[in-house]
Amino acid sequence: MSTVSNTETLGFQSEVKQLLDLVINSLYSNREIFLRELISNASDAIEKLRFNALSNHDLYGGDPELAIDIDFDAEARTVTIRDNGVGMSREDVISNLGTIARSGTREFFGTLSGDARTDSQLIGQFGVGFYAAFIVADKVTVTTRRADLPASAGVRWTSEGRGEFTVEDLEQAARGTEIVLHLKEDAAEFADNWRLRGLIRKYSDHIAAPIRMPSTDKEKTERETVNSATALWLRSKQEIPEEDYQSFYKHISHDFEDPLSWVHTKAEGKLEYTSLFFVPGRAPFDLYDRDSRHGVKLYVQRVFIMDDAEQILPRYLRFMRGVVDTRDLPLNVSREILQRNKVIDTIRAASIKKILGLLEGLSDEDFGKFWGMFGRVLKEGVIEDQANQERVAKLLRFASTHDDLETPKVSLTDYIGRMKEGQKAIYYLTAENFTSAKSSPHLEVFRARGIEVLLLTDPVDEWVVQHLLNFDGKPLKSILHGNLELPGEEDKPAAEDETEEQSPVIERMRAVLEGKVKSVKSSRRLTNSPACLVTDEFDMGVNLQRILKSAGQEVPPTQRILEINLEHPLLVRLTEEKDEERFVTLATVVYEQAVLAEGGRLEDAAGFVRRMNELLLASAA
Ligand code: ADP
Ligand code: MG
Numbered sequence: 001m002s003t004v005s006n007t008e009t010l011g012f013q014s015e016v017k018q019l020l021d022l023v024i025n026s027l028y029s030n031r032e033i034f035l036r037e038l039i040s041n042a043s044d045a046i047e048k049l050r051f052n053a054l055s056n057h058d059l060y061g062g063d064p065e066l067a068i069d070i071d072f073d074a075e076a077r078t079v080t081i082r083d084n085g086v087g088m089s090r091e092d093v094i095s096n097l098g099t100i101a102r103s104g105t106r107e108f109f110g111t112l113s114g115d116a117r118t119d120s121q122l123i124g125q126f127g128v129g130f131y132a133a134f135i136v137a138d139k140v141t142v143t144t145r146r147a148d149l150p151a152s153a154g155v156r157w158t159s160e161g162r163g164e165f166t167v168e169d170l171e172q173a174a175r176g177t178e179i180v181l182h183l184k185e186d187a188a189e190f191a192d193n194w195r196l197r198g199l200i201r202k203y204s205d206h207i208a209a210p211i212r213m214p215s216t217d218k219e220k221t222e223r224e225t226v227n228s229a230t231a232l233w234l235r236s237k238q239e240i241p242e243e244d245y246q247s248f249y250k251h252i253s254h255d256f257e258d259p260l261s262w263v264h265t266k267a268e269g270k271l272e273y274t275s276l277f278f279v280p281g282r283a284p285f286d287l288y289d290r291d292s293r294h295g296v297k298l299y300v301q302r303v304f305i306m307d308d309a310e311q312i313l314p315r316y317l318r319f320m321r322g323v324v325d326t327r328d329l330p331l332n333v334s335r336e337i338l339q340r341n342k343v344i345d346t347i348r349a350a351s352i353k354k355i356l357g358l359l360e361g362l363s364d365e366d367f368g369k370f371w372g373m374f375g376r377v378l379k380e381g382v383i384e385d386q387a388n389q390e391r392v393a394k395l396l397r398f399a400s401t402h403d404d405l406e407t408p409k410v411s412l413t414d415y416i417g418r419m420k421e422g423q424k425a426i427y428y429l430t431a432e433n434f435t436s437a438k439s440s441p442h443l444e445v446f447r448a449r450g451i452e453v454l455l456l457t458d459p460v461d462e463w464v465v466q467h468l469l470n471f472d473g474k475p476l477k478s479i480l481h482g483n484l485e486l487p488g489e490e491d492k493p494a495a496e497d498e499t500e501e502q503s504p505v506i507e508r509m510r511a512v513l514e515g516k517v518k519s520v521k522s523s524r525r526l527t528n529s530p531a532c533l534v535t536d537e538f539d540m541g542v543n544l545q546r547i548l549k550s551a552g553q554e555v556p557p558t559q560r561i562l563e564i565n566l567e568h569p570l571l572v573r574l575t576e577e578k579d580e581e582r583f584v585t586l587a588t589v590v591y592e593q594a595v596l597a598e599g600g601r602l603e604d605a606a607g608f609v610r611r612m613n614e615l616l617l618a619s620a621a
Contacts, residue, residue: 004156007168013099016131020161023128023135031187033256035070035196036203037132038081038179040251042068043207045085045177047304049147052086054303054331059147061175068211069223070200072191077183079136079190083209084176087146090155093167097130097142097157129254134161136190137181145173197226206232206248208302231302233276233323237264249278253295253321257281260366262322263358265350273326273347277355279362280321283373299325300333311338312348316381316392317355319374324351349387356391371397371408379460383467393471396464399434399455401443406434410454412471420451422487425477428454430461430543436599441529442479448527449486453479462544482537484524503566505575512587513562523563530568531594533560542600562591582618585611 012020046066053059063084071080088096133140138160145154154173159165181190189195193216200211210225232240232248249259259278266274277296284295295318298309302325312324328343338344359378362370371378381392397408402418415426427446431437437455446453456465465476509520518536526532535541539558548555564571570590577583592608595601602608 003171004168007166009164009166010094010098011164015100017163019100019128019131020134023131024161031135032199034132034135035199037129039068039204039207039211041130042081042083042085043209045083046209048086051304052147063175066209068209070196070211070213072196074191077188077191079181079183080178082178087176088144089146089149089153090167092146093144093155093157098165133181136183136187138184139182141180142177143173144177145175147175200226203247206244206251233264233274233325249321252297252323253280255280260370261358261362263354265354267350271328271343271346273324275322275324275351277320277322279370280319295321297323299323300329300331301327303331305333309338311344313351314384316377316384319377320355352388356388359395375408376458376460379464382464393468401447401453401455404438415452415454416472416474418452420487423451425475426471427451427477427479428456428465429479430456430541432543432546432599433457441532441597442525444527444529445525459547462547478541480541481535508583509587512584513591516591517562518559520562520564522566525563526565529565530570531562531564531590533594533598534563535560562594585614589615
C-alpha cells in the first residue's frame with residue numbers, strides 16, 4: 001500500500017463544511033457517539049456485501065467471514081475501525097464522504113437557527129453519520145476498496161475536517177473499509193481497550209456482525225468478539241432489555257432519540273417470520289412527502305435484502321421503522337416480485353394489525369405525543385385502507401366544540417358517547433384554521449342546544465370525511481351543507497319553512513342577490529348572526545374549493561345559499577325598509593358580511609366599503 005498515485009485535493013460541499021463546524025463545536029459533551037456511527041456504517045457495508053454476494057459469490061474472494069475489527073494505539077493516539085464489507089470506489093468515496101448524501105440534511109439545515117446552543121441540541125437529534133469522526137479526531141484516513149473491483153483499485157481519503165479532503169489511488173488494498181482516527185489530544189482516552197469495549201457494549205451490542213477487539217489479556221493473541229453478534233430480532237423477547245431495543249432502533253432509523261414504543265412478533269405456522277416495528281419518538285423531516293420511502297428493512301433468513309420495502313407497510317404507516325425477517329421468500333426476491341406476492345401480502349396484513357394494536361395500546365400521554373407527530377399521516381389510512389377503516393377511524397382525534405381546544409383530543413367514540421337524545425349524526429365543520437372554525441356562525445344553534453361539533457382544519461380532513469361516511473353506524477354530516485336536521489326536528493313539516501320563505505323580505509332579497517347566491521332561505525342555524533352561507537347538499541364546500549385552488553386545480557364555480565336570521569334586528573329593519581335603494585344596499589351588505597364572516601373574499605371589496613360608509617354616515621346623521 002505504499003505506492004500512491006493520482007492524488008487530488010477537493011473541497012467539501014458547502015453543507016458539509018457547515019455540518020463539520022457544527023459537529024466540531026457543538027457535540028463536545030457527547031463525543032463517544034463517534035464509535036456508534038462508524039460501527040453502524042461498517043455494519044451497513046457488511047450487510048450490503050452479504051446481499052450482493054447472493055448473486056455473485058465471488059465477491060467474498062478468500063475472505064467470507066464478515067466482521068468488524070476495532071484496534072487502538074495509545075502511543076500513536078489512534079483508533080482504527082475496519083470492516084470487510086462492500087467498500088467504496090474512488091467515485092463513491094468522493095460523493096459519499098465529500099457531500100451530504102443523507103436525505104433530510106437540507107431540511108435539517110433549514111431548521112438551524114444560528115444559535116449555537118439550540119443548534120447543538122438539534123444536531124444531537126439529527127445524527128451526523130460519518131462526520132462524527134471529527135468530534136474526536138483532527139485527522140481521519142479512510143482506506144477502502146470496493147468488493148467488485150480488483151485489489152489494485154484501492155483508494156485513500158484523508159482529511160483534517162477543515163474544508164478539504166485528499167483522495168489518492170493505492171496499488172494494493174484489502175476489500176472493505178478501514179478508518180483510522182488520529183485522536184485530538186483531549187480525546188486520548190478513547191485509545192483504550194476498556195473504554196472502547198464499554199462503548200461497543202453500550203451502543204453497538206445489537207449489531208449482527210461480530211465486533212472484534214484484541215484481548216485485554218496481553219498474553220493472548222486471539223481476538224475476542226465484544227458484542228452479542230446475533231440479530232436482535234431473533235432473540236427471544238424476554239431476553240432483550242429495553243436499552244437494546246432502543247439502541248437497535250437508533251441504528252436502523254438513524255434517529256438519536258428513543259422510540260415511543262415498539263412491537264416484536266414471531267409468527268410461526270403456515271408462514272414463519274419475525275417483525276419488529278418501532279413508533280419513532282420524533283417526526284422525520286420528510287414525513288409529509290408521500291413519496292418518501294418507508295423505513296422498514298426486509299431480511300430473508302437473516303440476510304438483509306432491502307431498505308424501505310414499501311410493500312410491507314401501507315403509506316399511511318410510513319412513519320414506522322423496523323425490520324421484517326422471513327424464511328418464506330426467496331433470497332433473490334426483488335421489488336417487482338414483492339409487488340405481487342402472497343407471502344408479503346399476508347405479512348403486510350398482519351403487520352398493519354400489529355401496528356394498529358400497538359397504537360391502540362399507547363398510554364394517553366404517549367398517544368397524545370404520537371398524534372401530534374403523526375396524526376395527519378395516520379388519517380390517510382381512512383382513505384387508503386378500506387379493510388381497516390373503522391379501526392383507523394377509532395384512533396383519530398379532532399378538535400371539537402366540546403372543549404374548544406385547538407389540540408385535537410376528541411375521538412369519534414368520545415363524541416358518540418356525548419351525543420344528545422335523538423341525535424342521529426356526527427356533526428362536523430371544515431375550515432381553514434381553528435380560529436375561523438371556532439367562531440363560525442354555523443355553530444350558533446349547535447352551541448345554543450349543546451350539540452357537539454367536530455372542528456376539522458387539516459386539509460386531509462376534507463378527504464377523510466368523503467371516505468368515512470359512517471362511524472359506528474352514525475353518518476358524518478357537515479353543518480355547512482344543505483338542510484339541517486337537528487335532533488327532534490327531523491320531521492318538522494316543510495310547510496313551515498315554505499311560509500317563512502314566502503315572506504316578502506326573502507322574495508325581495510332573492511331578487512337583489514340574484515347571480516350572487518343560489519337562493520335565500522330562512523335559517524335554523526343562527527341565533528346571533530344575521531346571515532350565513534350554506535353549501536347546497538351535493539355541491540363542493542368552500543374549504544375544499546380553497547384547498548384545490550391553492551393546489552393549482554381548476555374548480556367549477558358554485559353558488560351557495562344565503563340563510564338569514566329573520567329575528568335579527570338587521571333583518572327586522574330590512575323587512576321594514578320601504579326605500580328600494582336603501583334595501584338593496586342593506587341586503588347586499590348582509591350578504592357580504594356572511595362572506596367575510598367565514599373568511600371568504602369579496603369580489604367587490606371597494607363596493608362593500610362604499611356601502612358600509614353610506615350606512616355609517618346615515619346612522620350618524
Ligand atoms: P448514512 O450512514 O446515514 O448513509 P453516513 O454519513 O454515516 O451516512 O455515511 C455516508 C455514506 O458513506 C454511507 O451511506 C456509505 O455509502 C458510505 N460509507 C460510510 N462508511 C462506510 C463503510 N465503512 N463502508 C462502505 N461505505 C461507507
Ligand atoms: Mg451512517
